[in-house]
Amino acid sequence: MNTFKSKFIEFTSYFFMLLFCYASVSKIMDFENFQVQIGQSPLLSAYAGVISYGVILVEVVIVIFLSIKKLRTIGLYGSTSIMSAFTIYIFLILNYSDFVPCSCGGILESLGWTEHLFFNLFCVIIGAIAVFISERTSGYSKWSTAALLLLSNILSCLAVIFLFLSSENIIKQDNNFTRRYLMHPIVEKQITLLDNSYYYFAGADNKNVYLGNIKFPQQILVLDSSMVIKKKMNIELDINELPYRKLETKVLGSHYYIFDGTVAMIKSGLLNRSKPEIVSQNEAYFSDLAVINDNNSFALRTQSSRTKELIIASLNVGNNSKVQLHADFLQKQSDGVFDNDGVLNVDPANGDIIYTYRYRNQFIVADSTFKVKHRLNTIDTVSTAHVKSVKLPDGKYKMEKPPLKVNGFSTVYRKLLFNQSFLKGRYESAKRWKNSKVVDVYKTDSKLYIGSLYMENRGENKVSDIIVTDQFLYAIAGNHLIQYQLTKPLLRHLK
Known part of the structure; x- marks a missing residue:
């Protein structure tokens, strides 16, 4: 050589x-x-x-x-x-x-x-x-x-x-709990400091964002898409007429809804009118409500008077106002109460009803008639709720120890479910996890995990609620209202 x-x-x-x-x-x-x-x-x-x-x-x-x-x-x-x-x-x-x-x-x-x-x-x-x-x-x-x-x-x-x-x-499709974090799916655009940290999202559209307030439940704060506060709307409600304990507000289309399931009361009004009218009274007690459409059609999470188990119901208000129980919607694993706990959402784009279990890796997708279309899974491996409860003499249940939380806050828009997870996946940075809330994104019309994104903490304030429109994702962290611009990795999946 x-x-x-x-x-x-x-x-x-x-x-x-x-x-x-x-x-x-x-x-x-x-x-x-x-x-x-x-x-x-x-x-x-x-x-x-x-x-x-x-x-x-x-x-x-x-x-x-x-x-x-x-x-x-x-x-x-x-x-x-x-x-x-x-x-x-x-x-x-x-x-x-x-x-x-x-x-x-x-x-x-x-x-x-x-x-x-x-x-x-x-x-x-x-x-x-x-x-x-x-x-x-x-x-x-x-x-x-x-x-x-x-x-x-x-x-x-x-x-x-x-x-x-x-x-x-x-x-x-067959995820083994390995998250894939999308590359810059959202870009922070603006932040508005709110006057207190009790706000949550009552609704949003492409022009405005509507905030309800836990401490001041008769108030709706309206901001436009440039994050400028337009008005504080005070709903005229006699708080002495009923023993209200859990007043909440939601906004859909041109109407707002103020309700309290503990007293079986739902009222509604046009956004330009502060005095609401009774929509439903003494028809159904409930622990969660989602507005299906602007024609006074609602999805309720209530409790069976016979078994004390959680159950999903529909309420259609009209000449023949009717509450219908959908006994097969939720699937009991143990007590039917804590194991069935979850978050009720309605996709404002198509009226689909989505229920995400809090303590197991499943969410349910149904159409506006409550016909279940899919029972899909989140990517974690907790298929059985880790809850342990005892039945009390009055038929109610009490937890013996804190359960394993799987899913947190969520929102749905145009067949995409944005779901906060409490569980760290494989090969994830512990430091990044500690400083953020993680939101996983799923299709609601097929078995498809899109990817995940980080929602960064604001100092000691953690993200507590989110909502999505055609262009933006909005988040609340303490008294911070943050507007994120949606980018291609998410926009291409919005139908």
């Missing part, structure tokens, strides 16, 4: 040794962060555990092979194959991924994805040349060398493609 060829093989071997040695050591030194990065890969999330260990192991083995002269050729084959795998990975990221992460990370973190792609191609080329020189020196034909080199590189690329396709199916 002439001096140039031997030097080229030696240079290439040392180059790959340095590259993989540094890469594997840096991964080992910051292994938790490396796993988090793989877990957030738009292609390989579902296999983060296996891949995080496998990549390090392969890199270390390649370094060992390259350092032993008799095994150097095998090490060069391995180097070329793994760089081909990295190359096809970046190609898929750039062309077929739902989003492109900020950077590749690793040894060449300062490079962009395109630059990293060219660097990898360069490594494949010099690796292939070194393999040819080494094999020709050993007496192997160029055709057998080319065939073996082509086969090893094709297999490594096919392995990445297989992982990508199967990972997409696992993450979006």
